[in-house]
Amino acid sequence: MKNFILVMIVLVFSSAAFAEDFEYNTGGTIDITPTTGGSASGWGEWFITSVQNDTGYDILLTEFGFPCCGPPTGAYGWVVWIDVGGLVAPSGQASTADYYGEFTPDDPDPGTFPPTDYTYIDVSSFSIIIPDGNYFCFGYDNTGTGGQIDYNGVNTWAWYSGMWDPDQSWSRTAVLQVKADFEGALDQTTWGSIKNTF
DSSP: OHHHHHHHHHHHHHHHHHSOSEEEETTSSTTOOOSEEEETTTTOSEEEEEEEOOSSSEEEEEEEEEEEESSOOOTTSEEEESOOSSSSOOSSOGGGOSEEEOOOOSBOOTTOSSOOOEEEEEOGGGOOEEOTTOEEEEEEEOSSEEEEEEOOSOOEEEEETTEEEEGGGGTEEEOOEEEEEEESSSOHHHHHHHHHTO
């Protein structure tokens, strides 16, 4: 019975250690459904937002979620700047991102309006670490239509006419989602203390 309890505690503790510790969506709720959208030609090509890692830990980005539609992206499909210095857009265009990669939207129809299907992108293998306290910026290449909601106080930007145009000026917030795990929250002394209690 003692071994069974130990196994159960380790399994529960292990699953908790691998659960996503940080979840953020510009809409305020994970997987929120967009109510409107913006096209690549009429609104902007890349949709981005900035957020602060104020968790008390460095975080490892694990997944993006973007409600979007259209054809596959180029090399700068998803983009991340690891320190933009505040809740601001980066100073350069998408090609200045610190990390980037391509993806294919789950919904291939560029005219879906609003796009409500999220495309989830696993980025855990890229080892993108955001230090505690940093303001990081992330987003994606809108190859068709990107999901949005009415402006809710969260600032987002779209790349339009060679600049990061603020969506709030047009009473919109682009819907962008990110998840991450804490780095350094679990160490060997923690595992040792569990083993030593049995």
